[in-house]
Amino acid sequence: MATATTEVPKGKLLVKNIGLMLTGALENPISDADAILAVDGKINAVGKLAELDTEGVDVTVDAMGSALCPGLIDSHVHPVIGDWTPRQSQINWIDSYMNGGVTTMISAGEVHLPGRPKDVVGLKAMAITAQRAFSNFRPGGVKIHAGAPVLEEGMVEEDFKDLADSGVKLLGEVGLGGVKQGDEAKKMVAWARKYGIQSTIHTGGPSIPGSGLIDADVVLEADADVIGHINGGHTALPLDQIRCLCEGCTRSVEIVHNGNEVAALFAMRTSMELGQPERIILGTDSPAGSGAQPLGILRMVALLSGIGDVDAEIAFCFATGNTARQRELDCGLIEVGRVADFVIMDRAQHSAGKDILDSVRQGDLPGISMVIIDGVVRCGRSRNTPPAERLAAVVS
Ligand SMILES: [Zn+2]
Numbered sequence: 001m002a003t004a005t006t007e008v009p010k011g012k013l014l015v016k017n018i019g020l021m022l023t024g025a026l027e028n029p030i031s032d033a034d035a036i037l038a039v040d041g042k043i044n045a046v047g048k049l050a051e052l053d054t055e056g057v058d059v060t061v062d063a064m065g066s067a068l069c070p071g072l073i074d075s076h077v078h079p080v081i082g083d084w085t086p087r088q089s090q091i092n093w094i095d096s097y098m099n100g101g102v103t104t105m106i107s108a109g110e111v112h113l114p115g116r117p118k119d120v121v122g123l124k125a126m127a128i129t130a131q132r133a134f135s136n137f138r139p140g141g142v143k144i145h146a147g148a149p150v151l152e153e154g155m156v157e158e159d160f161k162d163l164a165d166s167g168v169k170l171l172g173e174v175g176l177g178g179v180k181q182g183d184e185a186k187k188m189v190a191w192a193r194k195y196g197i198q199s200t201i202h203t204g205g206p207s208i209p210g211s212g213l214i215d216a217d218v219v220l221e222a223d224a225d226v227i228g229h230i231n232g233g234h235t236a237l238p239l240d241q242i243r244c245l246c247e248g249c250t251r252s253v254e255i256v257h258n259g260n261e262v263a264a265l266f267a268m269r270t271s272m273e274l275g276q277p278e279r280i281i282l283g284t285d286s287p288a289g290s291g292a293q294p295l296g297i298l299r300m301v302a303l304l305s306g307i308g309d310v311d312a313e314i315a316f317c318f319a320t321g322n323t324a325r326q327r328e329l330d331c332g333l334i335e336v337g338r339v340a341d342f343v344i345m346d347r348a349q350h351s352a353g354k355d356i357l358d359s360v361r362q363g364d365l366p367g368i369s370m371v372i373i374d375g376v377v378r379c380g381r382s383r384n385t386p387p388a389e390r391l392a393a394v395v396s
Contacts, residue, residue, distance in 0.1 A: 011058035013038040013340065013375045015392075016049050019065035020356065022313055024321030024333040026277055029313035031334065036068065038340030041374035046334055057396075061377065063344050064390040066369060067356050069316055070332050071103025071341030072297045073323040076200070076228060076256050076283025079105065079146050080113050081130070083139035085287040087112045093287060096294040098140035099384040101343040103373045104331050106323075107134075107146035108200050108228060108285070109172020118177065120159060123149050128166045135167075141373040143331070143341075145170060148200075150177035153184070157191045164195035173228050175202035175214040182221030189224050198327065199224035200254070203245070205235030208289055216241035220248050226281070226326070229256040233285045236263035246270040246279075252326040255304070255318075256285035257296035264300075265308050268318075277314065281323040294384045298365045306363035313357060340375035343368055348386035 014037055021031040035049040037057075045052050074097065080086055083094045094105070110116075110130045117123055131147025138144065149163060150172040171192050174185050189199045201224035202214050216237055219227055227245055230253050236242065242263055246253060253271050255264045271280050284296035293299065297319050305315040324332025331339045345366040346356055353359025356366050367388025371378045381391055 009374070009376055010040050011375070012056055013059045013061070013372070014052070014054055014057045015061045015063055015068060015342065015344070017065055018063045018068045020067035021334060022067060022069040022316050024070040024317055024324070026314065026317045026321065029317055036334065038375035041340055041376070043334065043336050043338050043340050045336065059377070059394060060396045061344070061370065061372070061392055062395045063392045066344050066346040066388065066390050066392055067366070069343045069345065070320040070334055071343055071371070071373060072101040072319045073104045073106070073329070073332055074102050074283050074297055075106050075226070075254055075281045075323050075327070076108045076285045077105045078109060078112055078287060079107055079134065079144055080110050081133060082137060085112065085292060086114055087287040088291050090287065090292055092139070093292040093294070094142050094144065095140035096292070096384060098142050098371055099368070099379055099382040100294040100296070100298055101345070101368050101371060102142060102297055103341040103343070103371065104143045104329065105145065106327065107144065107148040107170060107172070109148045109150045109176055110146060111150060111172060111176055112287070118152050120152060120155055123152060124159060124163055127163060127168050131167050141376065141378040143373070148172035151179040151185065151188050153178040155188060160188070160191040160195050160197060164197055169197055171197055171199040173200050173202040174222055174224055176211060180212050180214065180218070182218040185218065185222035189222050193225070198226070200226040200228040202228055202233065203230050204232035204237050207233050216244045219245055223249065224251065226252040226254050228254050229259050229283070229285050230267045231255050231259035231263035233259055233288070234290065236260035239263065239266050242267050243270055246274060250279070252281050253279045254281050254283055255300065256283045257293050257300050258285040258288045258290040261303065264303065268304050268308050268310070272310070278322055278325065280318045281326050282319045295365060298385070302360050302363050302365055305360050311357070312360035315360070340372060342372040344370040344392040346388035346390045349389055
């Protein structure tokens with residue numbers, strides 16, 4: 001099951017009897033389609049089964065009336081190498097997240113590498129190595145966008161050009177390295193953006209001994225693409241500063257599992273009040289001091305829906321389509337041409353909710369019965385979620 005394949009297999013996949021299709025799109029979070037076709041790993045058609053061209057299907061999945069959602073995206077992880085994290089001395093954590101519905105992860109910096117180099121040549125080499133290694137190695141099939149260098153003093157514009165030319169597309173959290181001043185961060189973030197490198201900034205108090213505070217003034221001045229863990233990782237800024245961040249810019253509002261839950265709910269509500277729900281994206285900020293959370297993204301969906309009083313189908317958009325759009329990924333939405341990354345799930349057994357959406361709204365996690373990445377079944381019944389009531393099955 002723990003395949004590390006990177007090739008996209010050829011073939012035609014049909015998923016039928018979908019009882020609820022969650023699209024990942026805020027403007028239309030639920031579709032009335034009941035079937036989906038994928039060809040060579042990409043969504044080819046979505047609609048009623050009778051309308052689809054099912055000629056020559058290689059694999060048919062019967063969802064048995066369960067819900068289908070785009071694969072979940074974790075906007076904030078700290079991978080190091082392979083499926084191993086030295087932070088908590090765990091192996092197979094990424095495969096375990098796949099069992100929690102996560103099909104795409106975005107690195108916020110490979111900062112837990114023992115002996116992480118902080119000189120400019122070393123940090124560039126490490127970022128390029130991580131980008132290459134995770135392009136070639138996908139535990140459980142999970143797509144890991146890695147190779148996210150942490151800014152250090154002394155970097156010049158040419159370094160960002162070199163990184164971009166070498167395939168690096170992300171910056172690790174600004175503020176985790178030596179660059180912590182707003183003006184210096186702003187200059188480097190702008191260089192990164194000029195060469196097509198997306199940036200994230202650490203927000204809030206220090207994460208572990210040795211890291212530092214980044215307050216709202218620095219976040220606004222640096223102007224990174226993503227306000228990383230706006231709810232702290234774990235220590236949050238005062239709520240009035242979080243409001244300033246939401247009101248003072250239009251950048252992505254990233255809410256994480258390993259943060260402050262009070263601040264998480266405040267950031268979400270503030271974004272909603274501003275009429276900007278599309279800015280809300282979710283991550284775990286793991287592995288970290290709080291550990292690895294295979295179900296972290298599902299837990300965020302249940303927290304924001306249950307306590308934050310948001311419809312579950314909207315909360316699922318935060319974990320899928322919003323992140324795909326904000327970060328310009330080819331996944332996260334049920335749309336023809338997007339990659340065929342799906343999670344099939346149902347109400348957990350014995351949940352008090354009357355159906356899956358109601359159960360999430362009441363704070364329960366759904367049960368996952370299948371994860372599909374690039375049109376390929378990567379796992380059947382999840383080993384991590386509570387058991388789903390109805391289970392999808394490969395029927396031919
Ligand atoms: Zn951080």
